[in-house]
Amino acid sequence: MARNRPIPSGCCASGDSVGIRAERRYYINYKLMKKKVKQYGQQLQQGEKDRRRVLKDFSKMLDDQIEKIVLFLLEQQGILASRIEKLGKQRAILAEQPDISAIAELREAYREVGLDLIKLLKFVDLNATGIRKILKKFDKRFGYRFTDYYVTTRSNHPYSQLQQVFKHVGVGAVVGALSRNLADLQERQGSYLSIYDQPSTALKDPIIDMINSSVDKLTRSTNFLRFLGQHALIVGEESPSTAEEEEIEDQKYHFMSLMLNLVNTFLYMVNTYIIVPTADDYSVSLGAASTVCGVVIGSMAVAQIFSSVYFSAWSNKSYFRPLIFSSIVLFLGNVCYAMAYDMKSLTVLIIGRLLCGMGSARAVNRRYISDCVPARIRMQASAGFVSASALGMACGPALAGLLQWKFKIYMVTFNQSTLPGWVMAVAWLLYLIWLWISFKEPNRATDVNDTQQNPPSVQRADIEQLENGLAQPLLRDSGSKQDEDEDEEADESEEGAHDSRKPATSIGSAYRLLTPSVKVQLLIYFMLKYAMEILLSESSVITNHYFNWNTSAVAIFLAILGLTVLPVNAVVGTYISNMFEDRQLLMVSQIALLVGIIFSFKITSTYSVIQYVGSALVTFVSAEVLEGVNLSLLSSVMSSRLSRGTYNGGLLSTEAGTLARVVADGTITAAGYLGIGKLLNVTLLPSLVICATSIACTFLTYNSLF
Known part of the structure; x- marks a missing residue:
């Protein structure tokens, strides 16, 4: 920023030409507000103040704090604009009298403005975090929904200053000016195109990428790849990496190993849904009722509840061995599933599906992308993970529809019921061979050695200037034990300074990190997976009973449903999610899902194909939209401690979804x-x-979903 009055940026490295230090008065006074919350509690207990007076005083104090932030933000935006204007005059002179060295210096000057803009954006982000934390602390201490009142009255007002913090728009002009000028200063090899004549993706300047990432974090804007990546709860908010860190990531990354993880994801989803069109016929052929298909399909999910935990823990030590184990178990499970027909044993059939569930390595696949894929391509890898799952979901039923042959080899029967098992057994055997030959175990010692030789303070010095220094005024004074005790007393569930970066070590500790809004998100995830599983698993029984559909017709219907996943997510991720808030889409998609469920009921004496197919499409598409928005919002409101380790947010969401499938089946x-x-x-x-309950819970926590 301007040298006479720079934005706060923490402690600068010695020799920094700007020489700036953080000034507390520009930040939300989080420490003071914590003390006020404690004082209000004591005053209420002693009868010195009533609840209404407390709410009024606290609202005014918070309004003053937010106004201070907003005015400083606007002032600094003006200073940035003034600096860009002065640089623009220099650029105009250079346009008439080109000088290569002067152009290089001017480009660096623009980048310095960009770095200061990033500092300003991080300043806003830290203050937004402080506002969220103090609102949650107030609600927890007083048991009052103050957040609902405050966010509703402030965010929707035409003169809202709260929206300036959470949804500021003034920085767009500054970003545009920086982008245009940096692009014009690039070597264009004779091209006279403006940035407006080419896609914005053509701009490769890292400063612009960092600015756009910071803006996206504040405004929650998104794109298709990021939206898909959030389905997997892999893509988090990432800081720029240093050159040393990028080199370490590249050493761990192996393209073929990533492909093997994505293929594992695809095959597992095919394995899950390939039996859905024929599970009822298979059950009947073994002397059971057609509705026993629920147990046959759901037994895989039962085993997956347990396999997700031990595979997640196993991935702390290795990726190769759990993938090998997974492939072997899935091969044996599919053989058992196929052999159950000739053995006339429903027990063997269910054991086969249990083994398939025990081989679910999705936790390993997700963990590999999170830990071993470089940050610059992690978003694409996460989108690939979700795409592989979606394609597997569509290909499974479609493949079942093609496997309509019937023949015997010796004493082994091959028909529409057993062929899915045999085909998947062969697929997993071939995958096992490919895995054994091509997978490369990442070198975990790299992280340890690098940490010992290059302490984090050295590796991330530049990033600390942007983040750690900025954070200090927002947090308590270092060494203040009294403040630590007060903070823990005020909110025992809040992360302390020492443990704020440690992952959860058990399901219990992970559960204690769940706020009410996160619990509602997990309930919604349970609900949508339950509704989808009911629709898919009973489709063969329902369509055969009411419409006399054969296996091929059911397979085509399920494949069409599965193929809607990527197009729907493309529309939502690219357009709709940037037009509306996540919480708005969350509520609307739940209501649409409720409508789909209501229209699925058989009320009259007749039940038509149009009613069933139409309601199924509404239900399935609504659930898909809801899943994307739900996990996108969950990744934002979830504690950072649940973004890594064995008991992470991905595991919790997987467990919630798997439990829903078990209950549904x-x-x-x-x-x-x-x-x-x-x-x-x-x-x-x-x-x-369950859907009506989740809508009610969303309504009750609506204003905390920000």
């Missing part, structure tokens, strides 16, 4: 005892109740 089998004629309505009723 169990519901189908249990409802089958009432008769197939009642199956549809009986299984839809829990979906209706």
